[in-house]
Amino acid sequence: MSKTILVTGAGRGLGRTLAERLSARGDAVIAHARSESALDGVPHDRKLVLDLVDPAAIADAVAAAGIDSLDAVIHNAGVLHVGSVAEETLEWWQRTLTVNVVAAAELTRVLLPALRAAKGHVLFVNSGAGLSSAPRLSSYSASKHALKAIADSLRAEEQANGVRVTSFYPSHFDSDMQRGLRDQYGSAYDVARATSPESIAKTIVDVLDMPADMVVNELRVEPPNPLPIRPQK
Template identity: 40%
Template sequence: MDTQRSSFTAVVTGASSAIGQQVALQLAERGWRVIAIGRDQEALAELGRSSALITPRAADLLTDDLAALLPARVDALVHAAGISPDGGVERTDAEDWSRVFALNVTAGAQLVRYALPSLRRSRGTIVFVNSGAGTAARPRNTPYAASKHALRALANGLRGEEEAHGVRVSTVYPGPTDTPMFTGDVDRSDLIRPSSVAAAILTAITASEDVQLTDIHVRPRRELSW
């Protein structure tokens, strides 16, 4: 795939902040058109001003019409939007459980569902932004870890479903990253930079035609217990 041609179009959720924003910027730098989705209109407008290739689409993935967000052509879909409610099982009510699954898992699955006809035509790539919590649940954020385990299952099942249609599916698992979401008590200079996670996501999207990079783990250079 010649990734420098500007006819390629990516849909990126979570584009109003941190990791998703860096994905949008790096794709635009490589000549991709980007539909940048998030709720924060100001952040999206600023992102849109940084490149003519980026089209901001303000939307709440929990309530808005997801099909209406998609352009006619989709070569890559990156689901980076995510939330991490505070606390474990004891403090998490049913509404919070529903919300974390609805955003982290269901919204990604439904966007994929609506984008599949375009992704099949373009033999495109889906990237789910997972987490270290998607492979190992720790006691501090069980609902988040449960949603990310589900997201991993979604990716692995979908990969098999779409093999015959030429769509490839990647999961990127960032470790602790210097974004508003990460509030752990660590020296923030030890955290991964959002741009480094974005670079790994672009590696999955721009991988050569004969492969799919199924699982990419991005860990800090000096390992942290997160």
């Protein structure tokens, strides 16, 4: 049976891979991106064009999309900036927490009636940084720790409504964000030692396809031999 699934950040990277994989198997994908042009070539049934830096616009955008029943939302969109606590700017703190935390919480809140109607699934694409932080990752890690807290609270609150909640913690998978992270660290990158976005997408879809009588609350994955993040000499 086909599902209706909303994927945030569907314009590129993992989000685009998820949209392609879900559409190919017959699911109705609601693809989110910041602009119409970002969704060029992305297979989707409906679109949600919205810049997550403005969470106040979420409710109207969802209403315009006419989402009455939703089998799953995959919170994939996010931003990352490398900087120590001493040098991180107020602008980046606000942007990171707004996009990665406030917008995810508000979008979930607005979608809850549709998720409850379908006994749906909320999957947060978190990060290893959401479990333990590292130097120069304060704002990003703080946002991902907060995302875990949202997922934990939501899970307890919505169990009686049949809504399942998963925190997914991928590490070192091939993405623009991972490449950008290593560029900012001045660290080497080896795609052969990273998990592919196709493998990550397959795992997410498998989690969404779990039998109705079980749920994966948390899942952490990483490549067998990840390349450490170290500045090049």
